[in-house]
Amino acid sequence: MSTCESRTDCGRPLNSEAEANYNLRLRHPDALDQMAAWQRYAAQARAGLAHLPDLAFGDDPDERMDVFPAAQAGAPAVMFVHGGYWQAGDRRDVSFVAPELVRAGIAVAANNYSLAPGATLDRMVAQTAKALHWLRRNAPRFGIDPHRLHVMGHSAGGHLAAMMLTAHGVNQGEDGGELRGAIAISGLFDLGPLVGTSINHALGLDAATARRLSPAHQTRASAAPLYTLVGGDETEGFHAQSRQIAAHWRDVHALPPVTGRHHYDVLDIFRDPDNPWLAAVTEVITR
Structure with missing residues (x-):
């Protein structure tokens, strides 16, 4: 997150309405505690679940992936893209999404990507596409059916997941494959409102770049x-944001909002085997 004061973006006036909507650290003062809990849950998941860590899908040190195979070969798979407003987070922080999905017969991968301000959003989109291509090419190594590959992400990861359905991502890709589907949890599909917020200090987006990298302003290039x-x-x-992408693209399906959950604890659905929203996500991936 930006180190600038909440009312200015390093000297530039902020859009107060957008800041209130998207500066989630201000809205949820316990956000860091929530993220620390994620790391504890994630460490427990890695300790208790067979997985292949630190797999390189590219030459950059950030281009690494962990894979949690399912028990049976020919499994559907989902690649989970972490959030953090494109400037924080790590694949290991979200390992806790894997155990219940693996128990349901789904292989789970979690990828990293380079972060702002050292990396541009274009680079992050390209790295996410590279990770998906690599996972599909290597699917037999992990018992994955390459024709049943999904991508799922939270927050900024939801944006990157949706971008995989545009020409910027994976469509009729270099390996001739096609995604089965994308799932965006608390996703960002129109980056325009972020330009006038403190979040943009690290991203450096202008209006044109924000529009070019917004799924809600891009032509869909995938039937998934x-x-x-x-x-x-x-x-x-x-x-x-979710209403906007549904209005712009066809074949967008809004799952019912998770009752009583906000931007951070919405991911708790993955830790509850009886959670109906977890069941809905599982059904999407296994159908």
Whole structure:
């Protein structure tokens, strides 16, 4: 997150409405505690679940992936893209999404990508596509059916997941494959509102770049469906983001909002084997 004060973006006036909608550290003062809990849950998941860590899908040190295979060969798979507003987070922080999905017969991969301000958003999109291509090419190594590959992401990761359905990502890719589907949890599909917020200090987006890298302003290049999910207690900005992508693209399916959950604890659905929203996500991936 930006180190600038909440009312200015390093001297530039902020859009107060957008700041209230998207500066989630201000809205949720316990966000760092929530993220620390994720890391504990994730460490427990890695300790208790067979997996292949630190797999290189490219030459950059950031281009690494962990894979949690399913028990049976020919499994569907989902690559989970972490959030952090493109400037924080790590694949290991979200390992806790894997155990219940693996128990349901789904192989799970979690990828890293380079972060701002050292990397541009274009680079992150390209790295996410590279990770998906690599995972498909190497699917037999992990018992994955390459024709049942999904991508799922949270927050900024939801944006990157949706971008995989545009020409910037994976469509009729170099390996001739096609995604089965994308799932965006608390996703960002129109980056325009972020330009006037403190979040943009590290990203350096202008209006034109934000539009070019916004799924809600891009032509869809994949026939794979997009599923969206938000917490019921998210800000109006995030609810509006999901409505906007549904209005712009066909074959967008909004799962019911997760009752009583906000931007951070919405991911708790993956830790509850009886959670109906986890069941809905599992059904999307295994159908």
